[in-house]
Amino acid sequence: MAFEEIIGQERLVDNLKKIIRSSEISHAYLIDGLKGVGKKQFAISLSKAILCLNTSRESIGSDNCTSCKKFKDNNHPEFHLIEQDGSIKIEEIREIQKNIHIKPYEGNKKVYVILNGDKMTVQAQNALLKTLEEPPGHSTIIITTNNLKALLPTIISRCQLLKLRPQGVERVANYLVEKLGINQEEARVTATFSNGLIETAKNIYYSEEFKRRRFKVIDIAEKLLSTNTMNILNEIEFFNAEKDDIEEIIDLFIYWYRDILIYKETQEDSLIINYDQYIKIQNQNKIIEFAKLRKAIMILEEKKQQIRGNVNYLLAIESMLLNLQDLFNNN
Ligand SMILES: [Zn+2]
Structure with missing residues (x-):
């Protein structure tokens, strides 16, 4: 170059x-x-x-x-x-x-x-x-x-x-569209997840792993809205396999709930990170109340801290999932 x-x-x-x-x-x-x-x-x-x-x-x-x-x-x-x-x-x-x-x-x-x-x-x-x-x-x-x-x-x-300064989300998105020929929607999602860092964005775009994780998180977020506890506990296997990158996974959950929160406040599709998933965001917005979204983000941030410390990893994950499920299904 x-x-x-x-x-x-x-x-x-x-x-x-x-x-x-x-x-x-x-x-x-x-x-x-x-x-x-x-x-x-x-x-x-x-x-x-x-x-x-x-x-x-x-x-x-x-x-x-x-x-x-x-x-x-x-x-x-x-x-x-x-x-x-x-x-x-x-x-x-x-x-x-x-x-x-x-x-x-x-x-x-x-x-x-x-x-x-x-x-x-x-x-x-x-x-x-x-x-x-x-x-x-x-x-x-x-x-x-x-x-x-x-x-x-x-x-x-x-x-x-x-x-070197971060390029910023907009510049990165433009680069992805103009130089790599990525469509607008995917470029935006990728640039936002990269925090406006060009090489991170390229890595994310070419990473099958990132895509797999993100869709898995969205899938689990969907399951958390039902009362089926077994369905949720079955997902522990995924968290066990991703132990080394658990912070990234928890961040994906946080982004998800933040998106719903932003959508709830602004009714603006254009401000959400998971832009390609806006129909699901709109649907979950109808189901989850404002206070519960904030509480969900709090639970996730707390668990991230705990896991950084010396807690039993799988127990922490289990309680995180059950707490979220409980939050979304009870008043
Ligand atoms: Zn020369």
């Missing part, structure tokens, strides 16, 4: 383009932003722009220079990406240090991207610090993080900090 195609960070991109054009590129950048805001994409596009050989031109990093072509083919010898599932150990940093002092083969720049730099062990950070203190002139190190607190203050102070 070319640098200027990054959405939602226009000012930052403009500033960086000026800096690249004037050859005043910093030796180290620290990209900070929420999970899902697009830090990896930003770091990669910035790397491409730094390595671009046509930096005097308006469209840095999207030119057909030999550097950009190689970059696009994942074949640029001076671009190094460190991406680890677990912690980033000192050995990885030593590899960078061995390589960084060798002059670039191509062009005059070398770029190293360390994704999720907060996963560096303290030893790894201390090792990196030495390189940040005396960086070779041709190198730029780009670190991404969503957890600045996990980085040594000395690392942070040696880097230029770039803060």
Whole structure:
């Protein structure tokens, strides 16, 4: 992706383009932003722009220079990406240090991207610090993080900090429609659930799991309106399987009841998150009273807190479901 195609960070991109054009590129950048805001994409596009050989031109990093072509083919010898599932150990940093002092083969720049730099062990950070203190002139190190607190203050102070801002629901929805060809309705639902974060939105859109969970939650919400207790207790199996992501599941319930509440107050379809389910929302709005919706959200928030603590998970889930069922079926 070319640098200027990054959405939602226009000012930052403009500033960086000026800096690249004037050859005043910093030796180290620290990209900070929420999970899902697009830090990896930003770091990669910035790397491409730094390595671009046509930096005097308006469209840095999207030119057909030999550097950009190689970059696009994942074949640029001076671009190094460190991406680890677990912690980033000192050995990885030593590899960078061995390589960084060798002059670039191509062009005059070398770029190293360390994704999720907060996963560096303290030893790894201390090792990196030495390189940040005396960086070779041709190198730029780009670190991404969503957890600045996990980085040594000395690392942070040696880097230029770039803060990425959430794109917002509307921009994300437009992007999904224009670039991915998603229909308006699904784009809106996806963008809202992403909290206006572009990469989260893409993940949600491509995630069968998210769709499955969401429809399961809507299905259970429907069952909670009947007095059939067995029907509800049978759903415990689903919650057991989703234990690791229970907060996300409970949030889906909260969104559901919040939607009914909003619809009750405004009679506006356009304000609800589960936009594609507005007929069900309208129906449940007729059945559930205002006070009960608020109480339901309270129960869910409470259970979320409890589960975070050290309670018996399945007992907490069982009481959550039975409390909700009881609430909706009794006066
Ligand atoms: Zn180029």
